[in-house]
Amino acid sequence: MMKRAVALGLVLLLAGAGAAAADSGKRMIVGGTLASATEAPWAVAITNTDASRASKRWCSGVLVAPNKVLTAAHCAARATSSYGVIQGRADLNDREVGQFSKVTALWVHPAYSGTTNHNDFAVLTLAKPMTGVPVMPLETSAKADRKGAVPVVYGWGDTHETGPEDTLQKLAVPDLGDSTCLGIKGYRENGYSAAANVCAGYLDGRADACQGDSGGPLVLNGRLLALVSWGNGCAQAGYAGVYAEVAPAAKTLMDQVR
Template sequence: MSSKRMRLALAATAATAAVFAGAGSAQAVDGPLPIVGGEIAHTSDTPWAIQMSNTNSPDPTGEYCGGTLVAANKVVTAAHCVEGTSTGEWTAIQGRDVLSDATGGKESKISDIWYDPDYGSGAHDVAVVTLTTPFDGVPTLPLNQDTGAGESGATATVYGWGDTEGTGPANTFQKVDVPLMGDEACSSAYGSDYVGAGEVCAGYPDGGKDSCQGDSGGPLVVGGKLVGVVSWGQGCADAGNPGVYSEVSTYYDELSAQIG
């Protein structure tokens, strides 16, 4: 059985250590290591991509997790990002390509956190946070309802900010295209750690392109819809170890109930 590494930025605080301890078999790594093998992206093209900054982040910009704007005041992210945290720790940032540019984009604090109550029992790594100040007028991304999308072999795009293991600039919005691999391939890679009824995976057999720590909660997009939420993987962009994403279609009803 492989050891999961939740794709959450590492913070050297007791509070964040508790988040890691509560994330199943997650292990801390040496630092935040987001999109690997990708290219520069622009939030003007994907305005629904949200950076979830946290006061416990070791990065001076607060870089921590990603999210997706699905309504003016609602952001879908990962349960392992928000479990054990409080609303006051978070700031949602929209429209900021380079996180060190504090004058760019919009910001909002968080007024409410919901995450799947079954998180921790296998998969269910989804959450919805409510913005104190809605991002009115910003385009949103619809949730995918097609339960067969993960088996389609389609090319998906995943987005995130931060260090890239030397493949791009730090704390800068990035994207990478990765093919959906299907449940059989993912089960072969991860055994019982992979939950086909609730997760999808994407990557290349030889590795090289992937999401990574710090991208947690961010969007995996196919055909203009949110297909997955960055969740976990073994290493980053390693051969034979694709990235694993929460399958949005599985949790469509629960997410829609929270979004309203």
């Protein structure tokens, strides 16, 4: 099992109960389609000076206030000053479009566990607010996580060569219901919780979020249902994607983004 963040050129596999950091190989949202910055203006790419890629792509995230970005806690293990946020740039190599801001503060959910992966949330405070950009409202109802719903995930992560590098992708992923992920022994042992996660994707392995998509938004009915968190590789048959569900943590998160 792997967390879906970018690491420095290696894959750290689980040793016991914790999901691990991911590789920086040539993959993005697997099986997705290109998305424009116009259709998803609240989707942001998170960069880090430690990243080995020329684009410095590290994780994905979502603008939840003009100066606040919500992403995965496991993306937030570096020094605050090493992070940057790009908005409005679907192709990260196109430096002529979009806006960039450095990060001045980094908050990690106090109940985040690197062992169970619960509360996989972090908030980045921007030095320069992204003015004139729509923000994504948080889902506050746990009932939104329901089997049969089809939310859409966005991110700049790896593609398994199903799409161009460092380019915003989107993918509709069916909500499979908590019982599906709880029925996967490895997921159950590594902390999947109906109270903390959304189980979504394709068990036939056709498509999935991947490394570099960590912290990217899973959107349903115009609200932030969850964030990309972890899974067993990318688009592996028999394994869904695991997302950090927003509603159970919404009150704590809203206190940070006001």
